[in-house]
Amino acid sequence: MATKDKSIYTCSECGGTSAKWLGRCPSCGAWNTLVEGVAEAGGGGKNRYQALAKSQPVATLSEIEATDFERTPTGQEELDRVLGGGIVAGGVVLIGGDPGIGKSTLLLQAIDHLSAQMPVLYVSGEESGAQIAMRSRRLGLAGAKVRVLAEISLEKILATLEAERPAFCVIDSIQTVYSEHLSSAPGSVAQVRECAAHLTRTAKATGCAMVLVGHVTKEGALAGPRVLEHIVDTVLYFEGDTHSSFRLVRAIKNRFGAVNEIGVFAMTEKGLKGVANPSAIFLSTHGEPVPGSCVLVTLEGTRPLLVELQALVDAGGPNPRRLSVGLEKDRLAMLLAVLHRHAGVATMDQDVFINAVGGVRISEPAADLAVLLAIQSSLRGKPLPRGFIAFGEVGLAGEVRPAPRGQERLKEAAKLGFSVAVVPKANAPKKPIEGLTVHAVERIEDAMESVRGL
Numbered sequence: 001m002a003t004k005d006k007s008i009y010t011c012s013e014c015g016g017t018s019a020k021w022l023g024r025c026p027s028c029g030a031w032n033t034l035v036e037g038v039a040e041a042g043g044g045g046k047n048r049y050q051a052l053a054k055s056q057p058v059a060t061l062s063e064i065e066a067t068d069f070e071r072t073p074t075g076q077e078e079l080d081r082v083l084g085g086g087i088v089a090g091g092v093v094l095i096g097g098d099p100g101i102g103k104s105t106l107l108l109q110a111i112d113h114l115s116a117q118m119p120v121l122y123v124s125g126e127e128s129g130a131q132i133a134m135r136s137r138r139l140g141l142a143g144a145k146v147r148v149l150a151e152i153s154l155e156k157i158l159a160t161l162e163a164e165r166p167a168f169c170v171i172d173s174i175q176t177v178y179s180e181h182l183s184s185a186p187g188s189v190a191q192v193r194e195c196a197a198h199l200t201r202t203a204k205a206t207g208c209a210m211v212l213v214g215h216v217t218k219e220g221a222l223a224g225p226r227v228l229e230h231i232v233d234t235v236l237y238f239e240g241d242t243h244s245s246f247r248l249v250r251a252i253k254n255r256f257g258a259v260n261e262i263g264v265f266a267m268t269e270k271g272l273k274g275v276a277n278p279s280a281i282f283l284s285t286h287g288e289p290v291p292g293s294c295v296l297v298t299l300e301g302t303r304p305l306l307v308e309l310q311a312l313v314d315a316g317g318p319n320p321r322r323l324s325v326g327l328e329k330d331r332l333a334m335l336l337a338v339l340h341r342h343a344g345v346a347t348m349d350q351d352v353f354i355n356a357v358g359g360v361r362i363s364e365p366a367a368d369l370a371v372l373l374a375i376q377s378s379l380r381g382k383p384l385p386r387g388f389i390a391f392g393e394v395g396l397a398g399e400v401r402p403a404p405r406g407q408e409r410l411k412e413a414a415k416l417g418f419s420v421a422v423v424p425k426a427n428a429p430k431k432p433i434e435g436l437t438v439h440a441v442e443r444i445e446d447a448m449e450s451v452r453g454l
Contacts, residue, residue, distance in 0.1 A: 009034040010189045015225035037184050069256055075113025078265055078274035079106065082236060082249050084257020087114070087168060087209040091256060092200050094229065096214040096222040097238025102247055103213050106238075106265070106272050107170050108136060115145035118167035121160070125152040125176030139271040152186060154179040154195050158202060166208055171199060173213040175223065192224040200231050229253060241359055246281055247272065251301070261301030279306035279416060282358035292378030295389045295418065296370035297409035298362055304412035306389070308357040309367065311374035316351035326356030327367060335394060339372050342398030343445045345379065366403035368394035369422065372444060373451055385454045387419035392427070398444045402426035410436060420454065422447055
């Protein structure tokens with residue numbers, strides 16, 4: 001009689017294990033994340049605990065030579081911006097995004113450019129060599145020095161890396177790779193964790209810069225255990241609507257550069273092209289100013305972006321709706337209460353809708369002032385003047401708090417031709433900015449009054 005394989009339950013969020021199924025993971029506390037799998041035989045996982053980098057002797061921090069990392073540009077300026085200037089030898093990048101968003105296209109363009117400077121390898125577990133060649137021809141890429149391997153076995157991939165010795169490698173995708181030492185299926189928590197750890201060790205030991213492509217869940221987060229994000233150096237998210245031609249690459253973690261940096265791309269017939277002036281995407285082209293529209297200067301990483309916020313206030317019923325697209329819904333309810341209490345503008349019997357043009361998501365509180373000015377403009381049916389911008393955080397007491405790096409925001413707005421700004425008093429420029437009239441306010445009622453006088 002055959003013995004039944006012993007089962008073990010692994011958390012898809014953190015990779016923690018349990019001998020029996022539980023509704024809540026005992027390691028990270030997530031609910032309904034334990035997935036049944038076959039327990040691995042002992043002794044085969046000792047490599048799991050090897051260091052990701054070569055051991056170094058103990059040294060005093062002040063005596064360690066602080067040299068910047070040498071970077072190699074990928075040929076995509078927007079991608080280089082997000083990476084911090086280019087790829088770093090031995091650096092491991094994890095990039096995730098929805099299917100069909102353009103991950104493989106972007107990496108194929110980057111690897112083709114890098115092939116002229118260094119040996120490269122493109123490992124595909126989802127497409128055959130012929131499919132990759134067809135995409136390369138469609139994008140107009142030569143591919144003369146791009147080495148391609150269609151393989152999903154980790155052991156064969158590692159053997160190829162040792163034989164080819166590339167300086168840059170793409171693994172597309174990590175969910176398709178499996179190790180023969182594990183009995184679980186490709187894409188399982190154990191396989192993804194083990195394969196990513198092996199590939200990261202190889203990158204650190206050989207100095208090969210590596211990009212791992214990851215799948216995402218229905219919620220948009222990277223699929224697989226969170227340990228993936230911890231062991232890699234950089235985590236990028238590819239965002240955007242497949243119905244739109246614009247894509248955003250956002251850095252969530254970067255050991256070699258700034259986080260929350262974004263790169264903006266446009267999808268064309270010849271692949272992804274960087275957008276030099278991304279503010280143009282998020283601004284509507286109105287012939288004349290319209291009620292309910294206010295332009296916000298927001299910060300994405302180190303880059304100031306101009307985004308148009310639109311508000312629509314309409315007569316509601318006994319249960320008025322508050323809906324926001326691109327901004328936090330709970331913050332909208334709070335701002336409406338502040339508007340009523342401190343500025344005397346009541347919307348309790350009105351439906352209020354807020355939208356950020358272009359599908360961008362704004363998380364910083366500096367959008368508060370622009371949201372309230374757009375709501376007042378829509379409620380009164382009076383448009384804000386042409387060339388108007390605003391930014392600033394609004395507190396529950398009605399005060400307008402400063403936003404970080406306000407001078408850079410104002411200079412960006414002036415460069416793009418905006419002429420009037422309402423900003424927090426602490427962000428008022430010490431020297432006048434040519435072509436820009438700045439109204440500095442301390443409270444929300446002051447902001448409303450200054451707008452009425454324009």
